Amino acid sequence: MKGLRLYLIGSAVVMLVYLIAQYYKPKPTDWTATYLKEDKIPMGTYILYQELGSIFPEAMISPSRLPVYNTLKDKEFRHSIYLFIAGEVKMDEYDYQELVKYMEKGNSVLIAAYQLSELLTDTLNLRMNSVLNYAGKKATRINFVAPALKDRKGYAFNKGLGDQYFSRVDTSRASALGRNANGDVNFVKYTYGKGALYILPSPQLLSNYNLLNPVGANYMAKALSCLPPAEKVIWDENNTKGNVDDASVLRVLFRNDRLRWAYYLALTGLLVFVFFEMKRRQRIIPVIDPLKNTSVDFVKVVGKVYYQQRDNRDIVQKKIIYFLEHVRTNYRLKTTKLDEMFVSDLVLKSGVTEEVTRHLIELINKLNNAVVINDNELIKLNKLIEKFYKQAQ
16 A cells, blocks of 8 residues: 555656646647637637728627528528638538528628538539649739739738639639739639629638738738628628537536646546556455365276276275175175075065076175186176165165
């Protein structure tokens, strides 16, 4: 127990030192592309969401975690904008139909995503690609098509933020709002009735990292200026957070780093406790095998010895001695003289037939005087004795 106590104390000290070191070490930058309005990390959209009020001063900002169909079905929207900012925007046929009705009534939709659902790409006849930007190569510049928005030098972004473009665009339905230095379209508009659909293949251009850069903030201000004034802005969270609120009872713990580490520490301590408590508190009682009955083994060994020696006379003498002892003990008869009177008394007291008794006594008298006894005689004697015992029972 003393050794176990020292081990637990040592483990606790090491764990405590490790946790202190982890707590005070510099926190690395999280480059995870979440596009969540609450995230202040580089690839979050906290800045854009906070600035929507100044970009659309008369609009009410309304986040929605429901699919497009549930958000728009049986609702009347006028002069509103639906914003989709995510790594991938998924949409089925029912969502798309409601979105088309929404735009035909004069509303606008902006989708900024690396990847669109197969339904959207097939329906819009769009394909996305990315510029091969090797290490050390200058970023591909992008710009607007409209002269009023076009910058003289264009816009260049590091970390490949502006490298995405459309490798295929249906020019009969769509109009290009922006292109890169290679002439590829990177901002497109589809008209639906009184409204329009705007698609940007670079959601990272709306991220915190890009908006903190004056060049990035200028570009996004001009890009959002392509959208009409709005009375309401719907901020999609279905493609970033999911359909429903997180129902996990541990959601509060996992959202806070300190609480999450405390939970992990408590769980580790519980596992260590269970591991050591699995051991018995008292010494294991050894299993003692019951004593074996070695009589059969002994008989087999003795039988093998006699068989190897092949001394039939000795075996016969022992069997006769044991038989006569049985007669003296059970029937109270003298065995000094094995004559006719002895046979008669033995038949009377044992209940064995006279024939079996007479043959047995005659064979005993014969073998007592024999010098050499063969196997057949030994077998015959054994059978008669067994027969006598059986009848006597």
